[in-house]
Amino acid sequence: MEGECVSEGKSVWVFSDVYDLALEMLGKGRELADRLQSGLAAIIIGNNIQDKANEITKYGADTVYLIDSPALRDFQADAYLSILYDLTTNHQPEILLIGSTKNGKPLAARLATRLGTGCVPDCTRLNIDEDRRLVGERITYGGNATAKVAFKSKPQIATVPFRAFEKPKLQNRNGQVEKLEAKIEEPRIEVIERKPLEASNVRIEEADVIVSCGRGLEKKEDKALLDELSTVLCGQVGCTRPLAEDRKWFTEWVGLSGHKVKPKLYVACGISGVIQHVAGIRDSKVIVAINKDPEAPIFEMADYGVVGNLYEILPALKEALKKQLQ
C-alpha cells in the first residue's frame, strides 16, 4: 500500500462498511484511546467518499485512512480483507473495532485468522483492564449470561453491533485524512444481480420504533395490521424467528440469532417472550406487549402489557394513536 505515514502503533482503529455504525463506534473508540493515551483512527473504504472521510474527523478520529476507488464502490470481501490486512500489518494498531454487520462479521473473523490473532464478536461493552488489555462483553448461553473476554494477542479485534454505543456529538477537532492507494485483489466472486430488501427489513437495528409480531399472527396477510400501526408510529416491522424461518413471511428476525435491536419503543404482538427472542430486545427503552395469555413470559419484561387479542387491540391502538398524533 502506497502513501502511508509513519507507523503510529498502539492506537485504536474503527472500521465498518456501514457509515453510521462507524460513527457509533468512534465514541467508544475515543474513550478507549484516551484510556490508552493513544490515537484514534478510522478506516473508510469505498468510492467517492472524501466528504465522509472529512466528516468523520469531526466525530473524534485523529486520523482517517481513506481508500477511495471506483473498484471499491460495492463491498467485496477479498478486497476489503487485503486492504485491512495490509493496513494493520503496516501500522500495528492495538485495537481494531469492526462493525457487526453482515459483511463486517465474517470480515473480522477472516482478518483475525490471517493475522493469527483473536476476535470477539458482538461486544456490547468494551473496556481496558489494569494490564491495558481490551475486555469485551457479549451475551452468551442463549441470552442467560454475559461473557467477559480479555485478549492475549494483538491486534485485539472486536466486532460491535448497531446501537451498542451512542454516536458521539460533532466535535471541534481537526483530524487528518490520509489518502492511500490500495492494491485491489481481483474478486473471486461475481455479482449477478442486486435486489433491494423490502423497506420494512432495511436496517431494523437502527429503527426507533419497532412493531413486531410472533406466532400469534395467523395469516401472512395479517401483517397489514402491523404495517398500519408501524406507519402511524413511523417505525419498522419485525418478527420472531419462526415467522421468518418456518413460515417464510419475513426474511429476517429479531433475537439472539437474528438482529439485536435497541429502539425507543418495541411493540411485541403475539410474542410469547422466550429467552432467544428477548435477548435481542432487552436494550429497548420501552417494551409494550400485547398477548392474550396473561401468563406469557413477555409480560415479565414489558413496561406496559395489554392482555387481549391482537386482532382487536392493534386496529383500536392504531385509531387512537392516529387521533392523538394528528
Ligand SMILES: Cc1cc2nc3c(=O)[nH]c(=O)nc-3n(C[C@H](O)[C@H](O)[C@H](O)COP(=O)(O)OP(=O)(O)OC[C@H]3O[C@@H](n4cnc5c(N)ncnc54)[C@H](O)[C@@H]3O)c2cc1C
Ligand atoms: C438456537 C435457537 C436460536 C433461536 N433464536 C431465536 C431468535 O433469535 N429470535 C426468535 O424470535 N426466536 C428464536 N428462536 C426460537 C425461539 O425459541 C421461539 O421458538 C420463538 O421465539 C417463539 O416465537 P413466538 O413468540 O412467535 O411464538 P410462540 O412462542 O408460539 O408464542 C406465540 C404467542 O402468541 C400469543 N397469541 C396467540 N394468538 C394471539 C392473539 N390472537 N392475540 C395475542 N396474542 C396471541 C400466545 O399466547 C403466545 O404467547 C431460537 C431457537 C433456537 C433453538
